[in-house]
Amino acid sequence: MVKVTLKDDSVREYEPGTPLNRIAQDISPRLGREALVAAVDGRLVDLSYPLHRDAAVEFYTFEDEPGRDAFRHSAAHVMAQAVKRLYPDVKLAIGPAIAEGFYYDFDAEKPFTPADLEKIEREMQAIVKEDLPFKRVEVSREEALERFSAAGEKYKVELINELPEDAVISYYQQGEFVDLCAGPHIPSTGRLKAFKLTSVAGAYWRGDERNKMLQRIYGTAFPKKSQLEEYLFRIEEAKRRDHRKLGVELDLFSIQEEGPGFPFFHPKGMVLRNQLEQFWREEHYKRGYQEIRTPIILNRSLWERSGHWEHYRENMYFTRIDDVEYAIKPMNCPGGILVYKSRLHSYRELPIRLAELGLVHRHELSGVLHGLMRVRCFTQDDAHIFMLPSQIREEIIGVIDLVDYFYGIFGFNYKVELSTRPEKSMGSDEIWEIATTALEEALKARGMKYKVNEGDGAFYGPKIDFHLEDCLGRTWQCGTIQLDFLMPEKFDLTYVGEDGQKHRPVMIHRVVFGSIERFIGILTEHFAGAFPTWLAPVQVRVLPIADRHASYARQVVERLEKENIRVELDARNEKVNYKIREAQAQKIPYMLVVGDREAREGTVAVRQRSRGDEGTQPLEEFVARILEEIRTKAIG
RNA sequence: GCUGGUGUGGCUCAGGGGUAGAGCAGCGCACUCGUAAUGCGCAGGUCGUCGGUUCGAAUCCGACCACCAGCUCCA
Numbered sequence: 001m002v003k004v005t006l007k008d009d010s011v012r013e014y015e016p017g018t019p020l021n022r023i024a025q026d027i028s029p030r031l032g033r034e035a036l037v038a039a040v041d042g043r044l045v046d047l048s049y050p051l052h053r054d055a056a057v058e059f060y061t062f063e064d065e066p067g068r069d070a071f072r073h074s075a076a077h078v079m080a081q082a083v084k085r086l087y088p089d090v091k092l093a094i095g096p097a098i099a100e101g102f103y104y105d106f107d108a109e110k111p112f113t114p115a116d117l118e119k120i121e122r123e124m125q126a127i128v129k130e131d132l133p134f135k136r137v138e139v140s141r142e143e144a145l146e147r148f149s150a151a152g153e154k155y156k157v158e159l160i161n162e163l164p165e166d167a168v169i170s171y172y173q174q175g176e177f178v179d180l181c182a183g184p185h186i187p188s189t190g191r192l193k194a195f196k197l198t199s200v201a202g203a204y205w206r207g208d209e210r211n212k213m214l215q216r217i218y219g220t221a222f223p224k225k226s227q228l229e230e231y232l233f234r235i236e237e238a239k240r241r242d243h244r245k246l247g248v249e250l251d252l253f254s255i256q257e258e259g260p261g262f263p264f265f266h267p268k269g270m271v272l273r274n275q276l277e278q279f280w281r282e283e284h285y286k287r288g289y290q291e292i293r294t295p296i297i298l299n300r301s302l303w304e305r306s307g308h309w310e311h312y313r314e315n316m317y318f319t320r321i322d323d324v325e326y327a328i329k330p331m332n333c334p335g336g337i338l339v340y341k342s343r344l345h346s347y348r349e350l351p352i353r354l355a356e357l358g359l360v361h362r363h364e365l366s367g368v369l370h371g372l373m374r375v376r377c378f379t380q381d382d383a384h385i386f387m388l389p390s391q392i393r394e395e396i397i398g399v400i401d402l403v404d405y406f407y408g409i410f411g412f413n414y415k416v417e418l419s420t421r422p423e424k425s426m427g428s429d430e431i432w433e434i435a436t437t438a439l440e441e442a443l444k445a446r447g448m449k450y451k452v453n454e455g456d457g458a459f460y461g462p463k464i465d466f467h468l469e470d471c472l473g474r475t476w477q478c479g480t481i482q483l484d485f486l487m488p489e490k491f492d493l494t495y496v497g498e499d500g501q502k503h504r505p506v507m508i509h510r511v512v513f514g515s516i517e518r519f520i521g522i523l524t525e526h527f528a529g530a531f532p533t534w535l536a537p538v539q540v541r542v543l544p545i546a547d548r549h550a551s552y553a554r555q556v557v558e559r560l561e562k563e564n565i566r567v568e569l570d571a572r573n574e575k576v577n578y579k580i581r582e583a584q585a586q587k588i589p590y591m592l593v594v595g596d597r598e599a600r601e602g603t604v605a606v607r608q609r610s611r612g613d614e615g616t617q618p619l620e621e622f623v624a625r626i627l628e629e630i631r632t633k634a635i636g
Numbered sequence: 637g638c639u640g641g642u643g644u645g646g647c648u649c650a651g652g653g654g655u656a657g658a659g660c661a662g663c664g665c666a667c668u669c670g671u672a673a674u675g676c677g678c679a680g681g682u683c684g685u686c687g688g689u690u691c692g693a694a695u696c697c698g699a700c701c702a703c704c705a706g707c708u709c710c711a
Binding site: 111199200201202203204207208213215216218248249255256257260315360362364365366367368369370373374375378380476477478479480511513514515517518519543545546547548549573574575576577578579580581582583584585591593595596597605607612613 | 637638639640646647666667668669670671672673674684701702703704705706707708709710711
C-alpha cells in the first residue's frame with residue numbers, strides 16, 4: 001500500500017498505482033467532480049497520474065490558481081485543435097493561460113476575422129461535446145523532434161531544441177490533435193463548459209519585434225456559464241467606467257491632437273487634482289516632509305552625472321539654450337539632490353524629507369499612450385529622503401505606513417512586490433544586496449506579504465511597488481519605494497557626523513499616488529465618476545422648481561458657499577425632472593430641490609445621487625451633515 | 637515603434653463618385669412645473685491633414701497625423 005498525505009495532514013492508504021482521480025473521488029464525490037489537476041510532492045500532475053510511492057498530494061479545482069491555469073491552458077489546446085481542423089496549414093506557436101483567460105499564437109497566412117472566431121468557437125463546442133480525454137505521452141528528444149518536424153511545426157521544433165538537456169519532454173493528445181506541452185491538463189475536453197473567444201491581435205513570436213508577427217487569439221473559459229456571464233458583465237462595466245469616456249462626460253480633462261500624451265486639465269479636473277494635492281500636502285507636513293520645487297529643464301551634464309544619460313536617454317527629451325544642451329527632466333531626483341547639496345548638513349538634521357509634486361516628461365512609444373493612465377508628461381508626488389544608514393528601516397516603514405493610510409482613504413486594497421536588480425543598472429553587487437535586504441527587512445518588520453519580481457528594479461536601486469486593486473479587481477502600480485546608495489555616491493552627497501568627519505547619506509525615492517494623472521484616472525474608474533463628496537468637483541446642485549423659487553435658491557447657494565462647499569445653481573427654465581436627470585448624469589453627490597414649502601420653512605429637499613430622495617430637512621442640518629462627510633472623507 | 641482597425645457638427649451615429657443628414661447638447665420663444673428627458677423654432681460641418689485618380693471626391697487610391705485593440709515598455 002502507498003501512503004497519501006493530504007493537505008490537512010491526514011494520511012490515507014491505497015493500492016500502488018491508484019490514479020489520483022480515484023483518490024479524489026474517494027476523499028469526496030464533490031472533489032472527484034471538481035478536481036482538475038493535482039500536485040504530488042509539490043509537482044503538478046494530471047489526475048490520471050498513478051501513484052506508486054508514498055507522497056503528499058494536493059488537489060486543485062478552478063478555485064485554485066493551478067487548477068484555473070490548467071483549465072484555461074486546456075481551453076487553449078481545444079482552440080488550437082479547432083483552428084487546426086478548420087485551417088490545417090496554420091502553424092502553432094504557444095498557448096498559455098493568462099490572468100483572465102488564455103491565448104494561443106498562430107502563424108497563419110491570412111489574419112483571423114471576427115467571423116473566423118465564431119467559426120472556431122463553434123468547432124470548439126463540437127470538441128467539448130466529443131469529450132476527448134487529454135492524454136500525456138512522454139517522449140525522447142529525438143522522437144519529439146521527429147514528430148513535430150514531420151508535422152511541419154517549426155515553432156515547436158524551435159522550442160524543443162531550446163529545452164534544457166535533462167528536461168522531460170512530453171506531448172498531450174486529445175482526439176487527433178497533438179501539442180508539445182509540459183502539462184498538466186484537465187481530464188477531458190468535456191469539462192470546458194463555458195468559454196468565449198474575445199479578440200485577435202498581432203503578437204511577435206517570443207515578444208521580439210524582429211521576429212515574425214503571429215496572430216494571437218484571446219479567450220477565456222470557466223467551468224460554469226454563470227461565471228462566464230459575470231466575467232463578460234465585468235468587461236462591459238469596465239467599458240462603462242472608462243476614464244477617457246467619463247473624462248469627457250464629466251468635463252474633467254481632454255487630450256488634443258496638438259499634444260498626444262499631454263493631457264489638458266479642465267476646471268472640474270483641477271478641483272479633483274487640487275483636492276488630492278491639498279490632502280497630500282497636509283499628510284506630508286504632518287509626517288515631517290518639507291516641500292520643494294525644482295526646474296523642469298536642467299543642464300545635460302547633470303543627467304550625465306546621475307546616470308540618466310547612459311541609462312534613460314531613449315525616454316528623455318532634449319533642448320538647447322544658447323548652444324548649450326539641456327534635458328527636460330524625466331525624474332525629479334537630480335533636482336532634489338541639488339537642493340540637498342546646496343548647503344552643508346549635520347547628522348542631527350537627518351532624515352531630511354524633501355517632497356516635490358514634480359512634473360516629469362518621458363518619451364513613450366506612440367502606441368502605448370492611453371488616456372491619463374499612460375502619458376508623456378505627468379506629475380509625480382515624489383519625495384527624496386536623505387538619511388543615516390541606521391535610519392533606513394524606520395524610514396521605509398514610515399513610507400509603507402503612509403502608503404497604507406493613503407490607499408485606505410480611497411478604499412483600495414493593495415498588493416506589494418519587491419523588485420530586484422535589472423540587467424541595465426549601475427553599482428556593485430554588494431550595494432544592491434545591502435539595499436535589497438534592507439527593503440526586505442522593512443517588509444518583514446511590518447509583517448507584509450509580498451511577491452519578488454526579479455530584475456524589475458530601477459537602474460539605481462531595488463524597489464518596493466504597491467499595486468492597488470480597484471473595484472473591478474484590476475491592479476494598478478502606484479506607489480513605489482526605492483532605496484538608493486548610488487546617487488549619493490555619484491553626487492558626492494555628505495553629512496557631518498558626530499566625529500566631525502564627512503559621511504555618505506543614503507537616499508529613498510518614493511511616490512504614493514505615483515502619478516497624479518494616473519491616480520485620477522484610476523479613481524475615475526474605481527468610483528465610475530461618482531467621486532466621494534470631498535473630491536467631487538461639484539458637491540451640491542440647487543434645483544429651484546419654478547422661477548419664483550430662484551431667490552431662495554440663491555440664498556441656499558450663498559449659505560453653502562460661505563462654508564466653502566462647491567455648489568451650483570440650476571436656475572434654467574426646465575422641469576425638475578430634467579434638472580435631476582442632468583445632475584444625476586453629472587454624478588453630483590447632492591441635489592437640493594427647493595420650492596414653495598422649502599422657501600417658507602427654510603429647508604431643503606435632499607436627493608442623494610445613489611440613495612435618491614431623502615426627504616426635507618432644515619438647511620442648517622444639511623450643512624452640518626455635508627461638512628462632516630467632507631471632513632471625514634467618507635466613501636460612498 | 638510594430639500589427640490590425642477607425643476618423644462625418646460639442647457628443648452618439650447614419651449616409652456614400654454629382655457637392656451632407658438624425659438624435660442629444662447649444663441658442664430663442666412658449667409653458668411655471670415637486671424627484672431621471674415639456675413643446676415649437678433657430679443656428680452649427682472646407683466629412684482628420686496633404687496629395688493623386690476623375691468632368692466632378694466626404695465617398696476611390698497613396699502618404700502623413702490622431703485615436704482604438706493588442707505586442708513591447710512603464711508612474
